[in-house]
Amino acid sequence: MQSPIPSTITNYLIDSLPRQDRVSFLADCETIDLVFGEVITEPCGRILHVFFPLDCFISLIANLSESEQLEVAMVGSEGMYGMPLILGLDKSPLRAMVQGAGQALRMPAAVFCHHLEQSPAIEALLKRYLFVLMHQLTRVAACTHFHQVEARLARWLLMTQDRAHSDQLHLTHEFLAMMLGVRRAGITLAAMALQARGLIHYHRGDITVVNRAGLIEASCGCYVADRELYTRLLEEPA
Missing domain, CATH: 2.60.120.10 (Jelly Rolls)
Structure with a gap:
């Protein structure tokens, strides 16, 4: 369209x-x-x-x-x-x-x-x-090889939040498992851990990022590294 x-x-x-x-x-x-x-x-x-x-x-x-x-x-x-x-x-x-x-x-x-x-x-x-x-x-x-599922999920949620321009995300466990290349049970445990820490709220596929700063801290260093490289090469004067 x-x-x-x-x-x-x-x-x-x-x-x-x-x-x-x-x-x-x-x-x-x-x-x-x-x-x-x-x-x-x-x-x-x-x-x-x-x-x-x-x-x-x-x-x-x-x-x-x-x-x-x-x-x-x-x-x-x-x-x-x-x-x-x-x-x-x-x-x-x-x-x-x-x-x-x-x-x-x-x-x-x-x-x-x-x-x-x-x-x-x-x-x-x-x-x-x-x-x-x-x-x-x-x-x-x-x-994918070195980092724990919980940290990878935090990173992935941050990347999605950046591109969705919203704290509200609709993502099923099945979809998250496919995107991260892990079993559905692993996603369930990781999401429960992030929710228990007060970083996200998850209910039937609806995820709300509650504490972005905390989610960045919970993620692996890959999220910050990606953002820093983008800023250095594309946002700062050449």
């Missing part, structure tokens, strides 16, 4: 572009509504469009089999989906699935590649973001 481009853009990457580049870029975008659970691209599928989330967010999932899936990155209003195009590739190595419904700016892949060729500012910004995304991917691999 398409709708007019909002007058106030809330995607940080697009907001960061020089005005002339931003105006030209937005002229080739359309705003669409993304639905929870919608699969944008399957592994090895061709990337037909790039997406710049506004108030939605997209999970990038490594899919070994139907029963072996793990979220390895998350894209919200801080980033974009379609990064292989920057490397001259039009295939996705991961499944891209809408995790949070909402609006996104969409651009055809060929048009996006044309903007990359024409604008050094766009290319430079997105290469920095590509590095941040690569860091997130590698960090998740190490985090």
Whole structure:
């Protein structure tokens, strides 16, 4: 479903572009509504469009089999989906699935590649973001191996809260187990522990972040490391 481009853009990457580049870029975008659970691209599928989330967010999932899936990155209003195009590739190595419904700016892949060729500012910004995304991917691999489920769940809830722009999250244990690559029982115990510490409130799939500062303290250091890298490369002057 398409709708007019909002007058106030809330995607940080697009907001960061020089005005002339931003105006030209937005002229080739359309705003669409993304639905929870919608699969944008399957592994090895061709990337037909790039997406710049506004108030939605997209999970990038490594899919070994139907029963072996793990979220390895998350894209919200801080980033974009379609990064292989920057490397001259039009295939996705991961499944891209809408995790949070909402609006996104969409651009055809060929048009996006044309903007990359024409604008050094766009290319430079997105290469920095590509590095941040690569860091997130590698960090998740190490985090999954070394860190406890409770700390990983805290980190994941913080990442989701950042991209949902809300303290209220609707996430079932089954969905959380798939995203974190653990058994449902492990998610139940971790959620109960965070609730017992007064950090979240959980009831039938509805999670409320009650104490964000405490949740950051309970999370592994990966959350803060990701935020610091993003700030250093994308928010501070180059």
